[in-house]
Amino acid sequence: MSKVGTCLWFDTGAEEAARLYVSLVPGSRIDHVQRAPADWPGGKAGDAILVAFTLGGQSFQGLNGGSQAEYGFAASISVACADQAEVDRLWSALTADGGSEIMCGWLRDRWGVPWQIVPEVLPRLLADPDPAVSARVFAAMQQMVKLDIAALERAAAG
Structure with missing residues (x-):
């Protein structure tokens, strides 16, 4: 332990x-x-x-x-996902049976525990040295519930 x-x-x-x-x-x-x-x-x-x-x-x-107990959003379990299949698998399992979707890759499982399901590519795209790229990715992310890697990459490409 x-x-x-x-x-x-x-x-x-x-x-x-x-x-x-x-x-x-x-x-x-x-x-x-x-x-x-x-x-x-x-x-x-x-x-x-x-x-x-x-x-x-x-x-x-x-x-x-x-x-x-009621969970706030000050703490959550964050999982870095290698690909969209992993994002989709975790999202589906954690929102099943009473879980709920939030925004920007956040969800609550059926016990109310908050989670962030984050593709590994997101931090890299947000840290792009071109501020226009990171701004487009950030704007796209803010419109999403479950994060979509292909859409984030399209936003990065402009």
Whole structure:
């Protein structure tokens, strides 16, 4: 377990969420599931109370707190995607079953956790030394919900 990680609060869905997350991102795994030794205010004996998992090499914990927490946008899980197929796959899986699309590559999964699904090409295009290129890419991105690599590249090309 890493010395520093991120803890995500869930009502009761930490184990289900962690299993979905690790199934989607390479280099991921469930490290440990701590189960309640007795009934507690948030659940029953044997329920998962803390799920330690590694997501793309980063340490996370999912805590079943027994009540729903609201996530803001001050923090999110950001995934750099190699190609459009990966963007599409993650987008589809994370918005399924009650997830929601936001804008500019942002979404919320069915537990309300905010995610950024970002093609690896985007930071490079935004950092283009020609300010006109980066401005066109930025303008195109602002019109998108799920990011479209081909459209971003067309914007860059002018």
